[in-house]
Amino acid sequence: MTEPEHHHRSMRMPKPKNNAGRNLKAAIGVGVGLGVLVLLGILLSPWGWYIVVSGAMAGATWEVGSRLKESGYHLPMPIMIIGGQAIVWLSWPFGTMGILASYVATVLVLMYFRIFYNGADKEARNYLRDTSVGIFVLTWIPLFGSFAAMLSLMENHSVPGTYFILTFMLCVISSDVGGYIAGVFFGSHPMAPLVSPKKSWEGFAGSVVLGSVTGALSVHFLLEHHWWLGVILGCALVVCATLGDLVESQFKRDLGIKDMSHLLPGHGGLMDRLDGMLPAAMVTWLILSVVSSSYPV
Structure with missing residues (x-):
């Protein structure tokens, strides 16, 4: 082996130990598209950012709710999505008080309507399971997301x-x-x-x-x-x-x-x-x- 050849081999990048596990070309293309959307939301904040965040929360709630429905869970999706939007948007005029009030109100409505999800004349089976999962989703998506929305309201000097x-x-x-x-x-x-x-x-x-x-x-x-x-x-x-x-x-x-x-x-x-x-x-x-x-x- 010649000296230049040995030097060339020693300068090689380390090989990856693991597979990335995704289609990189598609991932980069979609990532750039999402980046542009987020950048527009930032530039047009606060209302632009709130639209981006609230849209993402509605889409994520629908997505998670759809997978839960396929697995046999019963969630009143209109309540989940409308309540989630209230949690996000009420953080604008009322801050954390708006988040807390709308979250509690949505959970209460969810608790009530899940009783009659199958009709007033039918037993509410799996009530605790479905209500608990509904509260989990409301916490996981719109409640956490509302804090992302409120970042646009920060300002100083x-x-x-x-x-x-x-x-x-x-x-x-x-x-x-x-x-x-x-x-x-x-x-x-x-x-x-x-x-x-x-x-x-x-x-x-x-x-x-x-x-x-x-x-x-x-x-x-x-x-x-x-x-x-x-x-x-x-x-x-x-x-x-x-x-x-x-x-x-x-x-x-x-x-x-x-x-x-x-x-x-x-x-x-x-x-x-x-x-x-x-x-x-x-x-x-x-x-x-x-x-x-x-x-x-």
């Missing part, structure tokens, strides 16, 4: 609300990219093999590193605040996003399905994209609320 949404989205994307790359190239220790075999501790570490670095840079340069709050944001967001991924994986495992739907080629269903983002939105709103209300002098 010279920092516009769009920068708070942008910080959230940049951290979410960085978490996904960091986890994807580290998982594909280095993943060898499964995090929860019985729930999600492809999710590894190496991938989680990649998410934490890239998510916290992006959080620090975004909070420092975009939000003009302490960089270390961005590190906390990145780490907390990654933890919540990972837990959200595992919850959705267990949900699909219970129903015996691989994807929520085939709505997004290369990605699966809408909820397959939102699973980690929704709980991450809650902790992001909490930390960025501290940022927006306590600027350093």
Whole structure:
């Protein structure tokens, strides 16, 4: 072997240890399309962002409800979707009080109408099971999603609300990219093999590193605040996003399905994209609320 040939071989990139498990071309195309839609929502915030978030919540609720119906669950979908929209939209004028009031009202209506789902003259079978699943879906999708919507209402000094949404989205994307790359190239220790075999501790570490670095840079340069709050944001967001991924994986495992739907080629269903983002939105709103209300002098 000649010296140049040996040098060329030594410079090769490491081979991936794992398969990505998706159609990359389709995934990238759909990802770009979704990115453009999200960017439009950010630029036209707050109303544009609320339309994007509320539309996603309605679609995700319908998608999850459809899979539950196929598995024999009975949920009054009009109540689920209309109530979910109320939870999101009432956060605009009333903040967290609007979220809480509309959530409780929707749960109460769900509890009542599930009794008569099969008609007033028929017994309400599986009432506790179906009502519990309905409350789970309302919490999982519109309740968590309403915190993402409220990011557009944040504003302080010279920092516009769009920068708070942008910080959230940049951290979410960085978490996904960091986890994807580290998982594909280095993943060898499964995090929860019985729930999600492809999710590894190496991938989680990649998410934490890239998510916290992006959080620090975004909070420092975009939000003009302490960089270390961005590190906390990145780490907390990654933890919540990972837990959200595992919850959705267990949900699909219970129903015996691989994807929520085939709505997004290369990605699966809408909820397959939102699973980690929704709980991450809650902790992001909490930390960025501290940022927006306590600027350093």
